[in-house]
Amino acid sequence: MFDSRPDRSAEVVLVGRSNVGKSTLMRELTGHTVSTGSKPGVTRSPNHYDWVAEDFVLTDLPGFGFMEGVPEERREAIKTDVVRYVENYAESILAGVVVVDGKSAIDIIDRHSERGEIPHDVELFHFLRDVGIPPVVAVNKMDKVDDRDDRLDALCDRLGLVPPWQQWDETIAPISAKRGQITPLTDAVRHHLHEAKRDDLLGFF
Numbered sequence: 001m002f003d004s005r006p007d008r009s010a011e012v013v014l015v016g017r018s019n020v021g022k023s024t025l026m027r028e029l030t031g032h033t034v035s036t037g038s039k040p041g042v043t044r045s046p047n048h049y050d051w052v053a054e055d056f057v058l059t060d061l062p063g064f065g066f067m068e069g070v071p072e073e074r075r076e077a078i079k080t081d082v083v084r085y086v087e088n089y090a091e092s093i094l095a096g097v098v099v100v101d102g103k104s105a106i107d108i109i110d111r112h113s114e115r116g117e118i119p120h121d122v123e124l125f126h127f128l129r130d131v132g133i134p135p136v137v138a139v140n141k142m143d144k145v146d147d148r149d150d151r152l153d154a155l156c157d158r159l160g161l162v163p164p165w166q167q168w169d170e171t172i173a174p175i176s177a178k179r180g181q182i183t184p185l186t187d188a189v190r191h192h193l194h195e196a197k198r199d200d201l202l203g204f205f
């Protein structure tokens with residue numbers, strides 16, 4: 001279990017499979033250097049960003065799912081830790097950002113479904129809702145996607161959201177963290193902070 005969490009009463013978490021760009025997004029949101037890399041599994045323990053005066057922490061959680069060179073057992077253990085973390089702090093977590101790779105997410109989801117498994121991204125999305133945390137899906141690496149609307153509609157379909165994706169702008173946020181194009185995500189998070197009556201935190205996003 002991760003035990004480095006600062007004592008703050010409001011939190012936004014970034015979760016998702018390995019190598020989807022969580023740390024790159026974290027860096028973009030905070031302007032603070034975070035380790036990123038082309039090799040999956042770069043982040044092994046949470047990166048907490050709590051250098052703000054507000055009673056708030058932004059957390060980049062380790063990625064899970066397939067990681068080259070990381071044994072299955074270890075991958076499962078990371079996932080269990082992430083799920084426990086979210087459960088433990090659900091009261092404080094005002095939005096759960098599920099980061100996915102817009103280029104590969106649908107194929108990976110469908111591959112898992114065909115094998116009769118619940119895909120990680122779909123599971124995470126429903127898990128967040130179940131524990132009362134509004135999920136925001138940050139569909140990252142959109143700079144590599146050419147059939148944008150089709151992709152985003154397909155993703156909605158897999159998540160049980162009726163397309164078109166444009167009607168889910170509080171939940172589906174197409175971004176390119178690497179290019180600094182993240183406004184759909186910050187707008188969605190701001191919406192949830194407002195709903196949670198935490199306008200005092202809007203300045204952070």
Ligand SMILES: Nc1nc2c(ncn2[C@@H]2O[C@H](COP(=O)(O)OP(=O)(O)OP(=O)(O)O)[C@@H](O)[C@H]2O)c(=O)[nH]1
Binds near residue numbers: 023044
């Ligand atoms: N094309 C493109 N590449 C991106 C984008 N965002 C991140 N990447 C790349 O994706 C790779 C993984 O990025 P990270 O931010 O380390 O991913 P992560 O989700 O933190 O990975 P773990 O810590 O292993 O879970 C890096 O090579 C990034 O440069 C994006 O918007 N577009």
Ligand SMILES: [Mg+2]
Binds near residue numbers: 022024036042043063
């Ligand atoms: Mg990372």
